[in-house]
Amino acid sequence: MGRTWVVVPMYNEGSMIGTVIEELKHSFPHIVCVDDGSSDDSAAVAQAAGATVVVHPINLGQGASLQTGFEFALLDPKMTEVVTFDADGQHQVADAIQMVAKLRNSDLDVVIGSRFLDNRTSMGKAKRLVLRTAAAYTRATTGMALTDATTD
Secondary structure (H helix, E strand, O other), X not given: OOEEEXXXXXXXXOOOHHHHHHHXXXXXXXXXXXXXXXXXXXXXXXXXXXXXXXXXXXXOOHHHXXXXXXXXXXXXXXXXXXXXXXXOOOOOHHHHHHHHHHHHHOOOOOOOOOOOOOOOOOOOHHHHHHHHHHHXXXXXXXXXXXXXXXXX
């Protein structure tokens, strides 16, 4: 059996991060939250909820937070998978569990989720148009047929 690390980038998510970690830790005991220069109590709440916390002293952006989280997870010689998960509660733990199972049971290196493969995600028409335009641009410039270019 593998050891999955969940990487959670966060910026001023003190009001939600505790709940997110509580939900995650039942299925994923190895969680690293990367506090990207928050001005609230995100780091303290995440640590109190049971996550390992790495802190950026200034805001470096989500990409840098993900990179830091991946680098931290790679320090564990028993790590077999990394899942990225949003700190604001919009991702579902059940989806992460299914994605890890798919990765373990298939000859795959990466599994990427999408908010547009079913009707569970509700968002405004303008946001949906922007996200679909980004997906079309990604397909045109990279050849990757993603339906959600901003998925984590």
